[in-house]
Amino acid sequence: MVENNVNCLFDKNSVKVTITPCQPKVLTHLPKRPPVDIGFTDLTYTVKEGSSNSNKLILKSVSGRLKSGELTAIMGPSGAGKSTLLNILTGYKTSGMEGSITINGTERDLSQFAKLSAYIMQDNQLHANLSVEEAMNVATSLKLGNQVDKQEKAKVIQEILETLGLQEHIKTMTANLSGGQKKRLSIALELVNNPPIMFFDEPTSGLDSSSCFQCISLLKCLARGGRTIICTIHQPSARLFEMFDHLYTLAEGQCVYQGSTLQLVPFMATLGLKCPSYHNPASFIIEVSCGEYGDYVKKLVHAIQNGKCDIQAGKPYTQGENLNNADANKKINNAEAPLAIAESSDINGSKSVLPFTTNDIAKEDVNSFPPADGVVIPIEPLNMELEKPGANSSLLDGALPKSQKRYGTSEWNQFWIVLKRTLLFSRRDWTLMYLRLFAHILVGFLIGALYYDIGNDGAKVLSNLGFLFFNMLFLMYTSMTITILSFPLEMPVLIKENFNRWYSLRSYYMAITVSDIPFQTVFCVMYVSIVYYLTSQPPELFRFSMFLSACLLISFVAQSVGLVVGAAMNIQNGVFLAPVMSVPFLLFSGFFVSFDAIPIYLRWITYVSYIRYGFEGTALATYSFGREKLKCYQIYCHFKSPETTLEELDMLESDFTLDIVALVAIFIILRIAAFLFLRWKLNSQR
Numbered sequence: 147m148v149e150n151n152v153n154c155l156f157d158k159n160s161v162k163v164t165i166t167p168c169q170p171k172v173l174t175h176l177p178k179r180p181p182v183d184i185g186f187t188d189l190t191y192t193v194k195e196g197s198s199n200s201n202k203l204i205l206k207s208v209s210g211r212l213k214s215g216e217l218t219a220i221m222g223p224s225g226a227g228k229s230t231l232l233n234i235l236t237g238y239k240t241s242g243m244e245g246s247i248t249i250n251g252t253e254r255d256l257s258q259f260a261k262l263s264a265y266i267m268q269d270n271q272l273h274a275n276l277s278v279e280e281a282m283n284v285a286t287s288l289k290l291g292n293q294v295d296k297q298e299k300a301k302v303i304q305e306i307l308e309t310l311g312l313q314e315h316i317k318t319m320t321a322n323l324s325g326g327q328k329k330r331l332s333i334a335l336e337l338v339n340n341p342p343i344m345f346f347d348e349p350t351s352g353l354d355s356s357s358c359f360q361c362i363s364l365l366k367c368l369a370r371g372g373r374t375i376i377c378t379i380h381q382p383s384a385r386l387f388e389m390f391d392h393l394y395t396l397a398e399g400q401c402v403y404q405g406s407t408l409q410l411v412p413f414m415a416t417l418g419l420k421c422p423s424y425h426n427p428a429s430f431i432i433e434v435s436c437g438e439y440g441d442y443v444k445k446l447v448h449a450i451q452n453g454k455c456d457i458q459a460g461k462p463y464t465q466g467e468n469l470n471n472a473d474a475n476k477k478i479n480n481a482e483a484p485l486a487i488a489e490s491s492d493i494n495g496s497k498s499v500l501p502f503t504t505n506d507i508a509k510e511d512v513n514s515f516p517p518a519d520g521v522v523i524p525i526e527p528l529n530m531e532l533e534k535p536g537a538n539s540s541l542l543d544g545a546l547p548k549s550q551k552r553y554g555t556s557e558w559n560q561f562w563i564v565l566k567r568t569l570l571f572s573r574r575d576w577t578l579m580y581l582r583l584f585a586h587i588l589v590g591f592l593i594g595a596l597y598y599d600i601g602n603d604g605a606k607v608l609s610n611l612g613f614l615f616f617n618m619l620f621l622m623y624t625s626m627t628i629t630i631l632s633f634p635l636e637m638p639v640l641i642k643e644n645f646n647r648w649y650s651l652r653s654y655y656m657a658i659t660v661s662d663i664p665f666q667t668v669f670c671v672m673y674v675s676i677v678y679y680l681t682s683q684p685p686e687l688f689r690f691s692m693f694l695s696a697c698l699l700i701s702f703v704a705q706s707v708g709l710v711v712g713a714a715m716n717i718q719n720g721v722f723l724a725p726v727m728s729v730p731f732l733l734f735s736g737f738f739v740s741f742d743a744i745p746i747y748l749r750w751i752t753y754v755s756y757i758r759y760g761f762e763g764t765a766l767a768t769y770s771f772g773r774e775k776l777k778c779y780q781i782y783c784h785f786k787s788p789e790t791t792l793e794e795l796d797m798l799e800s801d802f803t804l805d806i807v808a809l810v811a812i813f814i815i816l817r818i819a820a821f822l823f824l825r826w827k828l829n830s831q832r
């Protein structure tokens with residue numbers, strides 16, 4: 147661990163703590179990536195609103211530039227369009243947008259951009275049932291692939307966790323981490339492939355002031371490594387505010403300030419907006435943007451040309467140059483310095499990460515913004531070369547990659563990694579595993595007790611049919627509801643990981659499709675074995691196998707229904723709609739009404755009723771295939787002959803193989819439908 151120096155200076159009224167960065171912690175194992183400056187010009191974002199489909203303008207022709215080596219805050223009052231701008235810049239939202247976004251001066255190619263950036267969403271989106279180490283292992287395996295060997299991956303993980311102060315929590319389950327630690331883990335996971343651009347939506351939300359400080363220190367540190375770090379933030383404290391290099395402020399969908407945080411107050415003063423002494427400048431600009439000091443929004447938008455100007459500390463202003471050509475000629479210092487991040491201790495003695503600066507590159511052109519009251523505010527055009535004082539060039543690795551694989555590893559590997567992860571947290575999920583296991587065993591014994599020894603009794607055939615139908619009902623509801631309840635909870639993690647190019651939707655979907663099959667099979671086999679034995683169904687192996695295969699297929703099909711519903715709608719709608727939608731399938735299963743009694747125009751429903759195929763399959767397994775007459779302990783047993791039962795059910799001509807084929811076909815169709823719904827849902831969010 148790195149030694150830290152914390153010096154406390156006491157005077158009568160205050161305690162001042164200065165934190166001196168110590169020996170830099172060098173991240174030597176991260177892959178080198180190019181530095182990236184982002185420019186955007188005349189960005190407009192419109193959404194369709196209401197039944198009239200009228201257009202609502204959310205971003206109004208805003209421009210701006212976000213530079214590598216800088217920590218940028220996007221601020222503004224609630225509803226100003228911060229999240230919208232962030233979502234557009236990340237590429238998360240693409241429809242409804244007009245304008246130009248450039249990367250190092252050339253028009254953004256979204257696919258290439260996605261490989262260079264990471265989006266850390268507000269709610270962390272972590273799998274609760276994985277430890278920090280396991281989560282990191284999954285991230286490195288997916289993002290670094292097979293090109294990097296195991297030892298190297300372990301070094302990457304160790305370095306990142308040490309740097310982010312998570313090493314001592316390596317065995318802690320993600321669910322037990324504190325808010326700040328979760329945030330750091332979210333960053334650590336994305337840091338694995340060293341993205342040069344990192345976006346953060348409200349990184350400090352839900353954190354106490356000390357954790358906020360640590361979090362922003364860390365972001366600053368990442369920026370000093372040459373990365374472009376952009377985050378939306380609501381209203382930072384003055385202490386946090388001054389840690390940002392660059393501020394982009396929105397009000398009513400327009401840019402009211404862009405530039406150095408240090409120049410905010412002087413710039414506002416030039417427009418007659420004097421920030422009161424001891425007032426937080428961040429609060430001041432928000433208050434001004436909300437109109438608390440009069441109608442200054444238009445003036446600010448005009449002064450800053452809706453983001454086309456950039457007010458820089460100690461830098462000149464030349465007007466009228468175009469942002470898009472901005473960094474076309476940018477010269478990058480390609481010296482291969484290691485990424486330096488120093489660790490230190492904050493005021494409470496807890497560990498934080500502080501920037502360790504290396505290169506100091508100054509700029510020196512001169513021009514000046516002519517402010518109203520004669521104060522000279524340095525405003526910079528948006529086409530400057532940038533090297534931020536304090537930034538180092540460790541990330542710099544020549545030009546942007548032209549062609550690179552979409553994902554860090556092959557789809558087959560993605561499938562395996564996601565499958566192993568899903569199996570691991572399924573095993574640890576109490577509801578998914580133990581409650582389900584318990585339910586199958588308990589209900590199995592209950593049904594066994596209720597229908598005890600009726601299977602070979604000619605007088606109790608109707609009860610036995612009730613038992614067969616109940617099996618369908620139980621297996622259908624347990625596997626369907628568990629999927630409806632658990633799958634939507636996975637969606638936010640899926641959205642984040644898929645968006646950040648951890649894996650393709652196809653690999654993920656294949657993995658989750660396969661992952662539950664062994665568990666569902668074990669539960670179903672246990673349940674069927676218990677009830678089959680206790681209710682004295684025919685003791686032939688082939689009948690048991692047929693009975694079991696029909697039951698297994700029913701539970702897989704019902705699980706697929708759960709996936710379709712879970713992919714297409716939220717939990718509330720799903721838990722109501724899925725059982726309701728199942729009612730027709732139950733009604734037309736052949737148990738309540740025989741096929742001949744169903745009106746012709748409704749018969750088609752029986753062909754799509756998977757319950758019918760399951761019920762028919764188990765009935766045939768029980769009563770068909772030359773089963774001998776049942777025992778009769780009364781004077782007369784109407785259903786003594788199995789054929790009578792099949793005749794009553796209109797199943798004399800039925801074919802067991804056809805039932806199995808129909809169930810397999812429905813299973814495949816539903817799985818494909820669930821995939822398409824999932825893909826639609828992922829795309830529709832954007």
Ligand SMILES: Nc1ncnc2c1ncn2[C@@H]1O[C@H](COP(=O)(O)OP(=O)(O)OP(=O)(O)O)[C@@H](O)[C@H]1O
Nearest residue numbers: 193195202204222223224225226227228229230231
């Ligand atoms: N799909 C949509 N339909 C209608 N209005 C929308 C839509 N998306 C965003 N808006 C509106 O756009 C404006 C900006 O929203 P956005 O979420 O970007 O604001 P914000 O600055 O991030 O706010 P907050 O700080 O409260 O999160 C809001 O007025 C919001 O109601």
